Amino acid sequence: MAVFKKLVRSAEGAHVPHYKNTENCETVKMPVPKRVFVSMSQHIGAPAKACVKKGDVVAVGDVIGTAGGFISAPVHSPVSGKVFGLDEIRLSNGKVQVVVIDTDGLQTVSENVKAPEVTDHASFVQAIKDSGLVGLGGAGFPTGVKLAPQNLDEVDTLVINAAECEPFITADYREMMECGEDVVEGAKLVKQYLNLSKVIIGIEANKPQAIAKMTELTKGLEGFVVSTLPSVYPQGAEKVLIEQTTGKEVPKGALPAAVGCIVMNVASVGFVARYMKTGMPLVTKRVTVDGDAVAEAKNVEVVIGTPIKDIIEFCGGYSQEAGKIISGGPMMGQALTGDDIPVVKQNNAFLVFGKEKATLPDATACIRCARCVSACPMGLAPVEIALSLEVKDVEELKALHTDLCMECGSCSFVCPAKRPVAQTMKEAKDFLRKAGN
Numbered sequence: 452m453a454v455f456k457k458l459v460r461s462a463e464g465a466h467v468p469h470y471k472n473t474e475n476c477e478t479v480k481m482p483v484p485k486r487v488f489v490s491m492s493q494h495i496g497a498p499a500k501a502c503v504k505k506g507d508v509v510a511v512g513d514v515i516g517t518a519g520g521f522i523s524a525p526v527h528s529p530v531s532g533k534v535f536g537l538d539e540i541r542l543s544n545g546k547v548q549v550v551v552i553d554t555d556g557l558q559t560v561s562e563n564v565k566a567p568e569v570t571d572h573a574s575f576v577q578a579i580k581d582s583g584l585v586g587l588g589g590a591g592f593p594t595g596v597k598l599a600p601q602n603l604d605e606v607d608t609l610v611i612n613a614a615e616c617e618p619f620i621t622a623d624y625r626e627m628m629e630c631g632e633d634v635v636e637g638a639k640l641v642k643q644y645l646n647l648s649k650v651i652i653g654i655e656a657n658k659p660q661a662i663a664k665m666t667e668l669t670k671g672l673e674g675f676v677v678s679t680l681p682s683v684y685p686q687g688a689e690k691v692l693i694e695q696t697t698g699k700e701v702p703k704g705a706l707p708a709a710v711g712c713i714v715m716n717v718a719s720v721g722f723v724a725r726y727m728k729t730g731m732p733l734v735t736k737r738v739t740v741d742g743d744a745v746a747e748a749k750n751v752e753v754v755i756g757t758p759i760k761d762i763i764e765f766c767g768g769y770s771q772e773a774g775k776i777i778s779g780g781p782m783m784g785q786a787l788t789g790d791d792i793p794v795v796k797q798n799n800a801f802l803v804f805g806k807e808k809a810t811l812p813d814a815t816a817c818i819r820c821a822r823c824v825s826a827c828p829m830g831l832a833p834v835e836i837a838l839s840l841e842v843k844d845v846e847e848l849k850a851l852h853t854d855l856c857m858e859c860g861s862c863s864f865v866c867p868a869k870r871p872v873a874q875t876m877k878e879a880k881d882f883l884r885k886a887g888n
């Protein structure tokens with residue numbers, strides 16, 4: 452029988468270790484590699500359509516892929532050089548088209564790069580669309596679409612996601628420490644052009660310096676609030692963040708706009724300010740590189756399309772044989788098939804672990820302790836869902852709100868039997884989807 456209580460119970464979750472080893476590592480700019488591989492699928496929605504061909508000369512900021520639909524985003528050249536050709540590579544989201552560019556090392560900026568003229572909401576949204584900005588926290592949803600919800604009149608709050616609740620990653624923390632002024636300026640622009648009354652910056656309590664800095668920078672600004680979040684994973688999950696910062700619960704199947712909120716990642720907000728000043732589209736990304744198999748943990752600014760192996764080399768190379776490379780954090784990140792994959796806009800970290808750390812312990816039988824139930828921020832009962840999946844009970848899986856699982860991994864983390872609970876949840880969701888639900 453379903454034991455579903457409430458969508459979000461943000462006091463719960465998982466007390467994961469933080470391992471913020473790079474929090475004091477100032478971002479270093481990596482030199483442009485000899486060759487970049489720029490994916491046309493760096494966002495949720497239709498892939499961009501490549502609009503260059505072999506032999507074309509490109510400058511930094513030139514459009515090399517146009518938006519492939521309403522939910523899509525253009526892609527810009529991160530380098531100056533010559534197009535080597537179009538190719539296909541396999542990423543975690545399947546086979547994608549890439550534009551391969553041989554760099555000339557000059558980083559000549561395109562003459563088309565100039566600050567946009569923005570006078571109202573429509574021109575602001577168009578500028579953001581033109582910038583190629585997508586959710587930089589990992590989701591990759593095109594920001595121009597997000598900033599034009601159908602019920603804009605009912606939206607009054609911008610919630611800035613600066614929780615950075617995944618272990619190891621400090622890219623957003625460095626955004627606040629190094630570019631806090633841009634974050635505030637970007638937030639002011641979003642507030643102005645969307646006619647919002649409130650901006651809430653949600654930061655986990657384990658980042659006291661960022662809390663102090665953003666509090667200082669927003670002092671006296673009307674409608675700005677810095678909200679200290681408990682250091683309990685996953686505070687950065689959209690629904691959890693909204694409930695923590697506003698007390699509002701996003702209904703099942705609804706978007707944040709349904710409760711008057713728009714959520715943006717803190718690096719996305721900082722980018723908005725920089726783009727409005729310079730017109731330079733999204734062509735670089737700050738990523739955290741860490742893990743026991745990389746020689747020097749760092750925060751690195753790289754041009755999009757840089758192969759991961761070049762970044763690892765820039766960080767001193769491998770300190771031991773890599774057992775696993777993860778894009779993102781250890782809780783929700785994706786294991787990569789190799790290090791020849793290029794950086795995309797949504798990437799915020801690459802974690803490289805040796806064989807020992809990368810090997811999962813053997814799972815034992817479920818002892819029905821219900822720790823997975825207590826830890827689930829969505830109030831789900833993973834143990835019940837696993838049993839219903841075993842017997843393929845579609846109705847019970849629906850009644851247990853299986854589709855609400857956001858694959859945060861808290862259940863797997865707390866399981867004393869080391870069972871791959873989150874993986875089972877993903878299987879249950881896939882099963883329901885295939886069954887037409």
Ligand code: SF4
Binds near residue numbers: 833856
């Ligand atoms: S992975 Fe899904 S079931 Fe597990 S804790 Fe997260 S939301 Fe709950």
Ligand code: SF4
Binds near residue numbers: 824834866872
């Ligand atoms: S936490 Fe693990 S052992 Fe405990 S009920 Fe959940 S799946 Fe079973």
